[in-house]
Amino acid sequence: MTPLDLGQLWVMRIHAAIFALLLLLAGAGAEAVLRGNIDLPRGVIVLPLLIACIWLVFIAPARRFSGWGYAMDAEELQVRRGRLTRVHTMVPLDRVQHLDIAQGPLERSFGVSRLIVHTAGTLHSQVVLPGLARPTAEAMRDEIRARIKRDSV
Amino acid sequence: MSEEIIADRRVHPGSIILRLVKEAPSVVFGLPAAFAFFSGSGVWRILMVAGAICALVIFLNWLAWRSFRYGVGEREIVIESGILSRNRRSIPFDRVQDVDIERGPLARAFGLAKVRIETGAGGKDEGVLDSITVAEADRLRGAVRAWHAHGVSEAAALPEATALAAPAQEGRLLFSMDLPRVLLFGLFSFSLVYIASLFALLQTFDQALPFDIYDPARWIGLVEHNLPGRLTAAAIGFLLFVAVLLGVIAGLVRTVARDYGYRLMSEGVRFRRERGLFTRTEAVIAKARVQLAMVATGPIRGRFGWSGLLFQTLGAASDGSGMQAAAPFARREEIETILADAGTLRLPPPPELQMVSSRHIVRAVAASVLPALVAIVVGAIVFRPALFLLALLPALAMGAALQRRFHRYALDGELLFIARGVWRRRLWIVPVANAQAISVARSWLQRRLGLATLSVDTAGAPLARGARIVDVRHGIAEALAAEIAAGRRLYSSGRKSGTDR
Numbered sequence: 012m013t014p015l016d017l018g019q020l021w022v023m024r025i026h027a028a029i030f031a032l033l034l035l036l037a038g039a040g041a042e043a044v045l046r047g048n049i050d051l052p053r054g055v056i057v058l059p060l061l062i063a064c065i066w067l068v069f070i071a072p073a074r075r076f077s078g079w080g081y082a083m084d085a086e087e088l089q090v091r092r093g094r095l096t097r098v099h100t101m102v103p104l105d106r107v108q109h110l111d112i113a114q115g116p117l118e119r120s121f122g123v124s125r126l127i128v129h130t131a132g133t134l135h136s137q138v139v140l141p142g143l144a145r146p147t148a149e150a151m152r153d154e155i156r157a158r159i160k161r162d163s164v
Numbered sequence: 165m166s167e168e169i170i171a172d173r174r175v176h177p178g179s180i181i182l183r184l185v186k187e188a189p190s191v192v193f194g195l196p197a198a199f200a201f202f203s204g205s206g207v208w209r210i211l212m213v214a215g216a217i218c219a220l221v222i223f224l225n226w227l228a229w230r231s232f233r234y235g236v237g238e239r240e241i242v243i244e245s246g247i248l249s250r251n252r253r254s255i256p257f258d259r260v261q262d263v264d265i266e267r268g269p270l271a272r273a274f275g276l277a278k279v280r281i282e283t284g285a286g287g288k289d290e291g292v293l294d295s296i297t298v299a300e301a302d303r304l305r306g307a308v309r310a311w312h313a314h315g316v317s318e319a320a321a322l323p324e325a326t327a328l329a330a331p332a333q334e335g336r337l338l339f340s341m342d343l344p345r346v347l348l349f350g351l352f353s354f355s356l357v358y359i360a361s362l363f364a365l366l367q368t369f370d371q372a373l374p375f376d377i378y379d380p381a382r383w384i385g386l387v388e389h390n391l392p393g394r395l396t397a398a399a400i401g402f403l404l405f406v407a408v409l410l411g412v413i414a415g416l417v418r419t420v421a422r423d424y425g426y427r428l429m430s431e432g433v434r435f436r437r438e439r440g441l442f443t444r445t446e447a448v449i450a451k452a453r454v455q456l457a458m459v460a461t462g463p464i465r466g467r468f469g470w471s472g473l474l475f476q477t478l479g480a481a482s483d484g485s486g487m488q489a490a491a492p493f494a495r496r497e498e499i500e501t502i503l504a505d506a507g508t509l510r511l512p513p514p515p516e517l518q519m520v521s522s523r524h525i526v527r528a529v530a531a532s533v534l535p536a537l538v539a540i541v542v543g544a545i546v547f548r549p550a551l552f553l554l555a556l557l558p559a560l561a562m563g564a565a566l567q568r569r570f571h572r573y574a575l576d577g578e579l580l581f582i583a584r585g586v587w588r589r590r591l592w593i594v595p596v597a598n599a600q601a602i603s604v605a606r607s608w609l610q611r612r613l614g615l616a617t618l619s620v621d622t623a624g625a626p627l628a629r630g631a632r633i634v635d636v637r638h639g640i641a642e643a644l645a646a647e648i649a650a651g652r653r654l655y656s657s658g659r660k661s662g663t664d665r
Contacts, residue, residue: 086653097611099642100603101649105656131478132600132621134630 012080012091018121019079019142023072025117031064081140083151085158088128090140102138104158106130112148124148128155169237171244171252178274179295180225185270187221234293236307241281243291255281255291257311262450265301268443277301335429335436338502339491346426349493350419352465354411423492430505435490449488453477455598455622456631457509458487459499459591466589473499475506478624487626509593512581517572523613524571524635528564530609533557573633575647578655580620582631592631596648597656598622604641616641620648 035057042056078094088102111127118124118141125141126148143151227247234243240256262282271277279301281291293304341349424441435449454475461471473491490502496511503509536557543550563586572583580594601621610616618641619632636644 087649093605096605096607098603098605099645100601101645102601103599103649103652106600130600130621131623133623133625134619134621135601135603138601 012082012089015076015079015081015142016123016144016147018118018123018144020072020076021121022117022123022142023076024068027068027072031067034067035060035064076142079142083154088138088140088151088155090138100135100138102128102130102135104155106132107155107159110152110155112152114145126151169235169240169242169254171233171235171242173234173236173300174229175232175234175293175296176274176276176300177229178276180222180229182270182274182276182295183225184218184221236304239311241291241304241308243293253291257308260308262448263305263308264445264447265305266443266445267298271295272444279304335431337427338430338435338505339426339428339494339498341423341426341493343420343424345493346420346423347416349423349470350416351412352462352470352493353415353419354408426492428490428502435506437488437490447488449475449477449490451506454506454509455624456595457490457503457506457593459511459593461589463587463589465493469495471496471499471589473502476622476624503593508578508595510579511593512574512591513576517574517581517583519568520571520573520633520635521613521615521637522568523615524568525565526613527609527615527635528567529561532564533561536560571634573636575644575651578651580631580648582633584634590629594620594622594631595655596620596651599648599652602645602648604638604645606638610635614638618644 038056038060042051042054045051045056046053074094078092078097080091082089085104087104090100090102092098092100108129108131110129112124113127114124122145123142124145125139126143128138128140130136130138231247231250232243232245234241236242239258240254241260242252242254244250244252260281262280264280264282266278266280267276268278274295275298276295277298278295279293281293293301296304421441421443423439425444426439427437429436429438433451435451437447437449439445454477456476458474458476459471460474465471470493472489472493474487475490477488491498494502500511503511537554540550540553540557543553566586570583570586570589572581574581575596578596580592580596582592582594584590584592599620600623603619603621604616605619606616613635614637615635616638617632617634618636619630621630625631633641633644
């Protein structure tokens with residue numbers, strides 16, 4: 012299976028960093044309020060949070076990143092994701108209803124985009140494949156589109 | 165072709181009265197009852213208020229009736245509604261999947277029918293004409309069918325279109341239920357849930373009752389009066405008996421009201437279903453839209469050889485899920501007949517289905533015993549005797565261990581069979597050609613045990629009850645997934661299912 016573009020790893024890290032920062036701020040606020048009312052040692056909330064955040068920013072993204080993978084042949088798109096619960100999804104290309112390519116500002120600055128494949132199913136009504144280099148995503152989209160067109164004629 | 169269709173038709177004026185009668189219990193009688201309850205005024209005054217409210221409701225209904233207009237063109241139906249802000253909606257015929265006709269007891273007395281135009285877009289009230297004459301409903305349905313029959317050029321690829329296009333011939337009766345069978349089905353539909361709804365109903369009318377049903381002192385007094393002194397075991401037994409009896413009666417009444425005169429007909433490329441005692445409903449299921457079949461039964465009715473057949477179709481059924489009842493209470497042979505008529509479907513072959521991995525028991529026991537254990541321990545901190553509940557754990561574990569016996573699967577040619585459930589036994593019959601996506605998932609514990617869950621996603625599947633095989637060995641799951649994917653290619657090349665576009 013092909014791993015994701017390395018840019019996605021940075022996107023994940025920065026997303027995690029923003030989240031960790033917000034978490035720390037909230038923790039610091041909560042600690043200030045608590046220490047105003049009860050006598051507590053300094054850092055009772057912030058320190059554990061800090062450890063969690065270090066894990067969140069420096070360890071978790073790489074693990075999550077390595078959980079992702081994809082493969083596409085003439086018949087189907089395979090997407091593998093997850094570390095703790097590993098899911099391997101196969102989407103037959105002639106089942107694709109429509110396609111999106113999405114790109115957030117952060118993703119744009121790292122040159123990656125998400126390919127979103129919609130099917131008529133319920134459980135996997137959309138399969139999201141993040142972290143594709145823009146040209147790769149467009150090539151895949153064009154290939155799937157050509158495939159759908161050929162089938163519907 | 166896009167001529168402006170003039171919405172010049174209105175629903176039948178009788179619907180003004182019809183709607184009044186339908187709303188009557190809650191609006192007309194509820195308000196004066198509340199009024200009387202608060203002010204304690206005389207009968208005449210209440211009648212006057214009721215009359216005024218009646219007049220107001222009639223006026224509002226008349227306004228709604230006046231503002232609601234529809235028109236039927238060659239290619240589409242147009243509905244205009246709204247008193248102040250007008251809303252014009254057009255539904256092209258090639259998007260119409262079903263034209264359902266529903267006839268309640270009052271509507272039948274007036275010779276009216278409620279028509280629901282289903283487009284499969286999910287919105288429930290997309291095109292409802294409440295109510296028009298039966299002749300008009302037939303005319304509307306005829307117009308849609310005529311379009312599908314003649315405007316074939318675009319509609320050819322749409323199976324639902326061709327399903328509607330077939331002329332309304334007298335179909336072949338596939339399955340019907342006579343009254344004894346409906347009653348028997350009602351016995352099995354026993355549920356205490358209906359008692360709750362009975363209480364809800366009582367609550368609506370409690371102001372009309374001469375006593376307060378929620379007054380505990382009254383009930384305790386009643387019990388004490390009838391059973392002097394103490395609440396005996398016999399009294400508890402009697403109460404339980406009454407509860408069960410009520411459950412049985414409620415199940416019977418509900419089933420008879422819904423399924424009386426059940427008929428399933430096969431009309432070429434579609435099924436037609438009619439049922440109902442008071443409200444007669446008629447629904448059309450296009451065979452090409454059937455995604456999978458489900459045979460559901462229970463431990464007792466299964467022992468007597470009864471089970472129900474459901475079809476999962478594209479788009480929402482009238483009750484919101486994608487499941488449509490085809491035969492709610494049938495013998496195996498009857499189900500086989502219907503399945504054979506639906507196309508490629510059939511019941512699993514005589515060689516038994518395969519059981520999932522024996523380690524499924526480990527997971528099932530862990531999933532059912534651990535949360536209960538935690539709950540009991542937490543409960544015991546507050547209330548020590550809760551520890552006695554620990555005695556129930558072995559029973560729970562045994563129930564979980566049973567799950568494996570009833571969770572079986574088989575992939576036979578173009579059909580995937582999955583059976584699951586101890587109490588509610590379901591058998592999914594999935595044509596692999598209809599698979600939308602196939603996925604193999606492995607949780608942390610499953611990876612430790614070398615297991616995986618295989619799920620086959622189909623169109624219109626309910627989220628919680630999709631077809632999945634839980635806890636097969638990982639290697640088998642991957643092999644099955646590959647085989648399903650290959651089978652899907654093989655079998656879907658020959659025929660087009662409704663979702664290919």
